[in-house]
Amino acid sequence: MKNFAELIKTLDSSNKTSVKVDALTEYFRNAGDKDRVWTIAILSHRRPPRPVNTTLLRIWASEIANIPLWLFEESYHIVGDLAETIALVIPNSENHSEKTLSEYVEEMITLKKKTDEQKKEYLHSNWLSMNYYERFVFTKLITGSFRIGVSQKLMTRALSKVTGVDEDILAHKLMGHWDPQHISFEKLVMEERARDLESKPYPFYLAYAIEGEPKDLGECTEWAAEHKWDGIRSQTIIRNGHMYVWSRGEELVTDKYPEFSMFMGIIPDGTVIDGEILPWIDGNIGTFNDLQTRIGRKTVSPALLKKTPVIIKAYDLLEWNGEDIRNKPYSERRALLEQLYEQVKNHGLPLHISEQVNFGCWDDVLMERERARELRSEGLMFKRKDSPYLVGRKKGDWWKWKLDPLSIDAVLTYAMRGSGRRANLFTDYTFALWQDKEDGTKELVTFAKAYSGLTDAEFRMVDDYIKKNTLERFGPVRSVVPKLVFEIGFEGISLSGRHKSGVATRFPRILRWRTDKTIEEANTLDDLKALIPK
Amino acid sequence: MKQPLLAFNDKGIYCAQADVYLDPWRPVNHAIITHGHSDHARWGHRQYITHHMNVPVIKHRLGNIMVAGKDWGETFTINGVTFSFHPAGHIIGSAQVRVEYKGEVWVFTGDYKTEDDGLSTPYEAVKCHTFITENTFGLPAFKWLPQKEVMADINAWWAQNKAEGKTSILFGYTLGKAQRLLKHLDPEIGTIYTHGAVENMTEVLRSMADFPETTRVTSLIKKEDFPGSIVIAPPSAHGSTWIRKMTPYVTGAASGWMAFRGARRRRAIDRGFVLSDHCDWQGLLESIKATGAEKIICTHGYSDIFSQYLREIGYDARTEHTQYEGDEGEVTDVKDDETNNDITSTDEQ
Numbered sequence: 069m070k071n072f073a074e075l076i077k078t079l080d081s082s083n084k085t086s087v088k089v090d091a092l093t094e095y096f097r098n099a100g101d102k103d104r105v106w107t108i109a110i111l112s113h114r115r116p117p118r119p120v121n122t123t124l125l126r127i128w129a130s131e132i133a134n135i136p137l138w139l140f141e142e143s144y145h146i147v148g149d150l151a152e153t154i155a156l157v158i159p160n161s162e163n164h165s166e167k168t169l170s171e172y173v174e175e176m177i178t179l180k181k182k183t184d185e186q187k188k189e190y191l192h193s194n195w196l197s198m199n200y201y202e203r204f205v206f207t208k209l210i211t212g213s214f215r216i217g218v219s220q221k222l223m224t225r226a227l228s229k230v231t232g233v234d235e236d237i238l239a240h241k242l243m244g245h246w247d248p249q250h251i252s253f254e255k256l257v258m259e260e261r262a263r264d265l266e267s268k269p270y271p272f273y274l275a276y277a278i279e280g281e282p283k284d285l286g287e288c289t290e291w292a293a294e295h296k297w298d299g300i301r302s303q304t305i306i307r308n309g310h311m312y313v314w315s316r317g318e319e320l321v322t323d324k325y326p327e328f329s330m331f332m333g334i335i336p337d338g339t340v341i342d343g344e345i346l347p348w349i350d351g352n353i354g355t356f357n358d359l360q361t362r363i364g365r366k367t368v369s370p371a372l373l374k375k376t377p378v379i380i381k382a383y384d385l386l387e388w389n390g391e392d393i394r395n396k397p398y399s400e401r402r403a404l405l406e407q408l409y410e411q412v413k414n415h416g417l418p419l420h421i422s423e424q425v426n427f428g429c430w431d432d433v434l435m436e437r438e439r440a441r442e443l444r445s446e447g448l449m450f451k452r453k454d455s456p457y458l459v460g461r462k463k464g465d466w467w468k469w470k471l472d473p474l475s476i477d478a479v480l481t482y483a484m485r486g487s488g489r490r491a492n493l494f495t496d497y498t499f500a501l502w503q504d505k506e507d508g509t510k511e512l513v514t515f516a517k518a519y520s521g522l523t524d525a526e527f528r529m530v531d532d533y534i535k536k537n538t539l540e541r542f543g544p545v546r547s548v549v550p551k552l553v554f555e556i557g558f559e560g561i562s563l564s565g566r567h568k569s570g571v572a573t574r575f576p577r578i579l580r581w582r583t584d585k586t587i588e589e590a591n592t593l594d595d596l597k598a599l600i601p602k
Numbered sequence: 603m604k605q606p607l608l609a610f611n612d613k614g615i616y617c618a619q620a621d622v623y624l625d626p627w628r629p630v631n632h633a634i635i636t637h638g639h640s641d642h643a644r645w646g647h648r649q650y651i652t653h654h655m656n657v658p659v660i661k662h663r664l665g666n667i668m669v670a671g672k673d674w675g676e677t678f679t680i681n682g683v684t685f686s687f688h689p690a691g692h693i694i695g696s697a698q699v700r701v702e703y704k705g706e707v708w709v710f711t712g713d714y715k716t717e718d719d720g721l722s723t724p725y726e727a728v729k730c731h732t733f734i735t736e737n738t739f740g741l742p743a744f745k746w747l748p749q750k751e752v753m754a755d756i757n758a759w760w761a762q763n764k765a766e767g768k769t770s771i772l773f774g775y776t777l778g779k780a781q782r783l784l785k786h787l788d789p790e791i792g793t794i795y796t797h798g799a800v801e802n803m804t805e806v807l808r809s810m811a812d813f814p815e816t817t818r819v820t821s822l823i824k825k826e827d828f829p830g831s832i833v834i835a836p837p838s839a840h841g842s843t844w845i846r847k848m849t850p851y852v853t854g855a856a857s858g859w860m861a862f863r864g865a866r867r868r869r870a871i872d873r874g875f876v877l878s879d880h881c882d883w884q885g886l887l888e889s890i891k892a893t894g895a896e897k898i899i900c901t902h903g904y905s906d907i908f909s910q911y912l913r914e915i916g917y918d919a920r921t922e923h924t925q926y927e928g929d930e931g932e933v934t935d936v937k938d939d940e941t942n943n944d945i946t947s948t949d950e951q
Contacts, residue, residue, distance in 0.1 A: 080863060083870045135742045136914065142907045143743045148864055156743035156861065486864075541906070 071095060072107065072169040073202040079218050088218060092226030101253035102170035108256070109248035110214055111223045116249075119179040120187050120210060122150060128188050132195060133157035145485060151211045154195070155204035163197045165206075176210060177249065221460065231257055239271045239459060245320060269303040269314040270340065270386050270394060271459040275449060275466035282469055283430040285450060292398065292453055293425040293433055295445035296468050297344035297381050298356050298560065298574075300363070304341045304380060306331060307390070315345075325378055326368060327418045334415050338390030339408070341419075342457075343382035348418065353444040355562045356574050382409065383422040383449075386457060394457035398465075401457070433469075440471050441601055446559060447471045473557035474599050476501065476591045477582055479512055480552040483534045484545045486519065494534040494546070495519055495527050497578075499556055501569070502592040512550060513593055515569040516558070521578030530581070553585040554578050561600050571596055607683075607701060607708050608734065610922040615710060615734070617701060620680035622651075624699055624710050627925040634685060636712025637696035638663060638777055641926050651678070653687045655695030655723075655810055659777065662806045674723065690714035691725030692879050693778035694807055700728050709893060710734040713926075715878065716885040719749055721785045721811055727892035735890065736926065737903035738880040739858050746858070746882045752875055753786040759854060759873055761791050764830040769851040773837040773871070776803050778879050779856055780834050781813065787832060789814040795823070797835040797844075819844075840871070858882075890917070902926040 078091040096104055109115070130140035135157065147153040165172075179187055191210075195203055208214060224242065228235045238257065245267055246256060278284070285291060301316040311332055313322045322328070325345065335341075347354030347362070358376050362368065385405040386394050393401055402424075409421045425436050425448065437448050447470035455465035478499035486495035496519040500512035522530065530552065537549040557579040564572035571593070609616050614626030614633075622632040629646030636642050636652070638659035643650070645664050652660060654671025661667065672678065674697075677686045682704075687697035692713040701708045709730040718724040746752075756772070763770040774780045780800040787794055794816045796804065801818040817823070819833065828848045839845055840853060858878025859865040866874035881889060886908070890898060898919040900909040905921040912919035 081866060081874065082872055083867070084872070133742060136911070139742060139907065139911055142904075143741050146741060146904070147743055147862060152863055153743060156745070160745065160747075 069165045069167055069169050069172055069202055069206070071099065072103065073199075073205045075107075076205050076208075076214065077201045085222065088222055089226050089229075092218070092223060093229045096226055096230040100168065100170070103168055104253045105248050105251060105256055106170045106173050108223065108227070108242060110209070111218055112220050112242060113214075114246075114248060115209065115212065116173055116177050117180060118210065118212070119176045120191070122211060124184065124187070125150065125154065125191070125207075125211065128191055129154040129157060129195075132192055133159070148485060151204055151207035154207045155200055158195050158203060161197055161199060161203075163199065165194075165198050165202055172206065173209065174249070227257065233257060241268075266307050266310065267305065267312045267320070269305060269312070270392075270457070272301060272303070272316050272342070273458045273466060274461040275468040276461065276463050278450075278467045278469045281430070282433055282448075282450060282467075285467065288427065288430050290453055291450045292402065293427060293436070293448055293450050294383060294422045295425070295440060295443055296447045296449045296470065297346055297353075297422065298444060298446045299344040299346035299359055299378075299381070302343055302345045302380060303386070304328065304331065304339075304343065305387075306335050306337055306339045308337060313345075324362065324365060324368065327373070327377055328380065330415075330417050331419065334412050334417060335408070335419075336389070338387060340385070340387035341380065341382045341405070341408075342384035342386055343380040343419075343422070345378050346381055347376050348379040349376065355444065355560060357560075357562045357564065357572050377418065379418040379420050381420050381422045384457065397454045397456065398451050399453040437469065437471060473559055473579070474561060475555050475557045475579055476596050476599075477553055477585060477589065478515065478556050479550045479587045479590045480530070480548060480554060481512055481514055481550055482545055482547050483530075493527055493531045495522075495531070497530075497554075499554065499576075500550070501596055502590060503594075504592075510592075512587075513569050515567070515571060515593065515596060516556060516573050516576040518554075518556060518576045518578050521557075522581065526581055550587050553582040553587060553590050555580050555582055561596070563600060569593055569596075571600070607703050607706055607732075608710070610924065615924070617683060619703055620683040620685075622680060622685075623647075624701075625712060625926070632680075634699055635660065636690065636699060636710070637693055639693070639713070642712055651685075653695050653697045656697070658806050658809075659695065659803075662803070688728045689723035689726050691716065691719065691722045694722050694781065694810055696722060698728060700730065706731055708732045708734065709895070711736055713738070713880060714889070715881050716889055717746065717749060719782050719785075719879070721782055725889070727889055729894050731895060732897040732899065733890060733893045733895035734899045734901060734922075735886065736880065737886065737900050737905045737908040739878060739882055740886055740900070740904040740908035742883045744858060744861055744878075744882045745884065746876065746878060749786070749877065752856075752877045756783070756786075756854070756856070756875055756877075757788045757791060759852075759875075760787070760832050763852045764792055767829050767850065769828040769830070769848040770832040771839075771845055771848060771851050771853045772832055772834055773840055773853065773855040774834065774857070774877075776800050776836045779877070780804065780836070781807055781811070782877075782879070783834055783856060784813045784816065785811065787814060791832070793817060793827070793831040795819050795828070795831055795833040797833070797839055799836055800834050823847075825849075 075091055075095040079088050082088055126140055127137060130137045143157060144150060144153040179190055194206060198206060224235050224238045228238055241257060303314045305312040311322060312320060313325060313328055315321045347358040349358060361376050362378060382405060385401045388404050427433050433448060440447050447468060450467045452465040478501050480497050481500040482498035483494040484496040486493055498514050498517050500514045502510045503513045504510050533552060534546060534548050539547040539549060556576050558573035558576040560574035562572055563570060605618060607617060613623060613628040613630055615624040622634055623630045624634050625636055625642040626633050627644055631648045633647035634651045638656050643660050650660060650667055650669040652671060657669050657671040660669060672687055674689060675686055677684050684702040686700045688700055690696040690698045690712055692715055696712060698712060699710045707730040709728045711734060713736050714725055716725050760770045772783060774783050776799045781804055794814060796816045796818055798818060801816060804813060825847055833848060845851060852872045854873040854875060855871045856875040856877040858876060858880060860874030861876045896918055898912050898917050900919060900921045901924045909919040909921045
C-alpha cells in the first residue's frame with residue numbers, strides 16, 4: 069500500500085506526462101503481480117464493489133475526528149472530495165501500513181458481507197494507523213474511482229515499457245470484461261488466448277475537430293462525408309453465436325438495449341460494427357434527451373422499450389468473416405458494410421446505415437451541414453477514403469465539423485463550489501432568462517447549469533464577485549445578486565416537463581463573459597423557446 | 603443600549619469613543635494597523651499607528667505617510683480608551699490590538715498563527731472579554747505539520763531537484779511567506795535567487811532579522827547559473843515569461859491552501875507544501891480558549907461555519923463581514939505584488 073500511495077501521490081501532484089509515465093513504469097516494475105492487476109483495474113475504473121455506503125462513512129469519520137456531522141458535511145462541500153475530506157479531518161499518524169494493495173482490496177471485498185459494527189471497527193483501526201496519503205488512498209478505494217489525471221493510455225504506455233507488449237495490443241487486452249479478483253497478471257497482460265478475446269472490442273478511433281475550413285483537408289475527392297450522429301458511440305460484436313454491445317466508455321451495454329438481440333442469427337458470426345446508438349421515434353431520429361431515458365437504466369421496461377426504441381446507425385466495419393479488417397482502407401470497409409447492410413436490410417433489424425453525403429466540391433458540404441439540425445445530427449464527419457481504422461484520437465484521417473452551437477445571453481443567479489481542481493472556487497453556475505409575469509413585471513427563471521468555458525483568471529474574478537455578492541446560502545449553493553451576463557452555448561434544445569423553464573438544453577457551457585451587457589439586455593425564455601426545432 | 607466598544611461599519615472596525623478605526627478599508631483620519639499586508643494596511647488614511655516593526659514595511663508599500671510606531675505592550679490612550687499592540691505571529695511585526703475602556707477588554711487579531719516561525723515575534727494569547735478573530739483556515743480539514751518538518755521537505759525537494767540538474771522555483775507571497783522560507787532554507791544546498799519584489803521587501807526587513815545571502819534575479823544572470831539553485835518568487839510569476847530563463851525547472855508553492863489537492867492541481871504546481879501564516883483549526887480553538895473570552899466575533903475566512911461551531915460548544919459567537927481577504931489572499935496573491943510593479947519592471951532592462 070505504501071508504494072501504491074506513493075504512486076498516487078506522484079500522479080496526483082505532477083502535471084507532466086513524462087513524470088507520470090516514469091512513476092507508473094517504476095511502480096509496475098517493482099510491484100507484485102497481484103498488485104499490478106489491481107492497479108490496472110483501479111486506474112481503469114474497475115473498482116471493487118463499495119463495501120460501506122457513504123452515509124456511514126461520513127458518520128464514522130466525523131465521530132473519529134470528534135466533530136459534529138454538519139461540520140464534516142460543510143468541510144466536504146468545500147474540499148469537494150469525500151475521501152480527501154476524511155483523510156484531512158482524521159488525526160494524523162506516523163505509521164505506515166505494511167499490507168499490500170491487493171491485501172487491502174481483498175479485505176474490502178470480504179468487508180461487504182460483515183456487520184456495520186465490524187465495518188466500523190475495520191475503518192477506525194485502519195484510518196488511525198496510516199499516514200495522510202495512505203489514508204486518502206485507502207478511503208478512495210472504498211468510496212469510488214480514482215480520477216487523478218491518468219488516462220488509460222498513460223497506464224498502457226507504462227505497462228508496455230515494463231512488459232514489452234505492444235501498446236495497441238495491451239489496449240485491446242485491457243478492454244472489456246475481466247475480473248481483477250480472479251485473473252492473473254500473466255493471463256491478463258502476457259498471455260494471448262483466443263477465447264478471452266471473444267468479447268473484446270477494438271479500441272475506438274476518435275475524430276479531431278476541424279479548426280479551419282474543410283477545404284484545408286486538401287483534395288475533396290480523397291474524402292468521404294457523412295453526418296455526425298448525436299447518440300452513443302458503440303461497437304457491436306457478433307462472434308461464436310454471442311453478441312456484445314460496447315459503448316465508448318468501455319462499458320458493456322448489451323443488456324440495456326435488448327432490441328439488438330434481433331441481430332442474432334441474421335448478422336453472421338465474426339462481424340464487428342462501429343456505429344451510433346440513436347433513439348428512433350415514429351420513424352425519425354429522436355433527440356439526445358429522448359436517449360437519456362435509456363442511458364443509465366440497467367433493466368428496461370416494456371413500456372419504455374415501446375416509447376423510446378433505439379437503432380444503430382452503422383458507419384464502419386471492423387471485423388468481417390472473423391477477420392480484423394481495420395487495416396483495409398476506409399473505402400473498402402465501407403463497401404463491405406454496405407454489402408452487409410444489403411444482405412440484412414429486409415429483416416427489419418434496428419440497424420440503419422449512416423448515409424454518405426455526395427459532394428463534388430467543398431462548397432457542397434457547407435449546405436449539407438446546414439441541414440444538420442433538421443436531421444438531428446451535430447454536423448458532418450470527414451473520413452479519408454484510403455485510411456485504416458486507427459486507435460484512439462489520432463490526427464489526420466477522421467475529422468468532425470460540428471455546427472456552431474446555439475447560444476443565448478443569460479444571467480448568473482446561483483453558484484456552487486467546484487470539485488477536484490476547482491474545489492474552494494465557485495465555478496458551477498446556474499443561469500436564468502427573463503420571463504414576463506402576469507402583473508406586467510418580469511422575473512428571472514433558471515434554465516441551465518454550466519461549469520466550463522471560462523479561463524482560470526475569469527473563474528477567479530467571478531468567484532470573487534460571488535463571494536462579495538451572496539444573497540443566501542443553501543448548503544453548498546449560494547444565490548447571487550443578478551448582475552453578470554454570460555453567453556451560454558448548447559448543442560440542442562427540446563421541451564421538457566422536468567425543468568422549471570420547460571426547456572432542456574444539451575451540453576450547455578459558457579461561451580464567453582458578456583461584460584458589455586447589463587442584465588436587462590439578457591435574453592428571455594421566449595427567445596430560447598424560439599430556437600426549438602419545429 | 604450601551605454602544606459596543608468596537609463596531610463594524612462600512613469603513614472598518616470602529617471605536618467611537620476614541621474615534622479611531624482598526625485596519626479600515628476606506629480612508630479615515632486615524633487608523634490603527636495590525637500588519638503591513640495590503641488588505642489590512644490600506645492607502646489613504648491621515649494618520650497610521652502600528653507596531654514599530656511595521657513602519658518600514660508600510661512606508662515601503664504606501665510611501666511617505668504619517669505613521670507612529672509603538673512597542674509591544676506599550677499603551678497609548680485616546681479619550682479614555684487604552685490601546686496596545688501584542689504579537690500575532692503572522693509575519694514580522696504583525697500585531698493584535700488590545701482595546702480597553704472602563705475595564706472592558708476587546709482584542710482584534712488581524713491575521714495570526716500560533717506556531718513560532720522563528721522570524722515573527724511569537725503569538726501571545728491576550729486575556730479579553732471579546733475576541734475578534736480571523737478564520738482563514740477555520741475548518742477541521744486544516745491541520746498544519748510543524749514548520750521543521752515542512753522546511754525539511756522543502757530543503758530535501760531542493761536538493762533532489764539540484765541532483766537532477768533543475769532549478770527549484772518556490773512561490774510564496776512577497777511579504778511574509780517569502781522571508782519565512784528564506785529564513786529556513788539551507789544555503790549549503792546552493793544559491794538562493796529572489797524575484798525583485800521579494801528582494802526589495804526582504805531588504806526592508808533585513809535590519810530586523812537575519813536572512814541568508816540572496817541574489818536578485820536580473821538580466822545579468824546567465825541561463826546556466828540557474829540549475830541547482832532555488833528561486834523565491836511571488837505566485838503571480840507562475841506561468842509568466844519571467845521564469846522561462848530558468849528552464850529546466852520544477853515549481854513548488856508554500857501555502858495553507860496546498861492542503862487541498864484541488865488547489866494544487868488548479869495552479870498546475872509540481873509540488874505543494876502546506877505551510878501557512880494563519881492558524882489551523884486547532885490553533886484557532888486553542889487560542890480562543892486561552893483568551894478566556896466569552897464573546898467571539900469571526901471576521902474573514904470560513905467565519906459562518908466557524909462561528910456556528912463555536913456557538914455549539916458554548917460561546918457567544920457571531921460573524922461580521924469585513925473586507926479582509928485572508929481566505930483568498932494566499933490563493934490569488936496579487937495584493938503584495940501589485941505594489942511592486944515598479945520594481946519588477948526594472949528587472950527587464
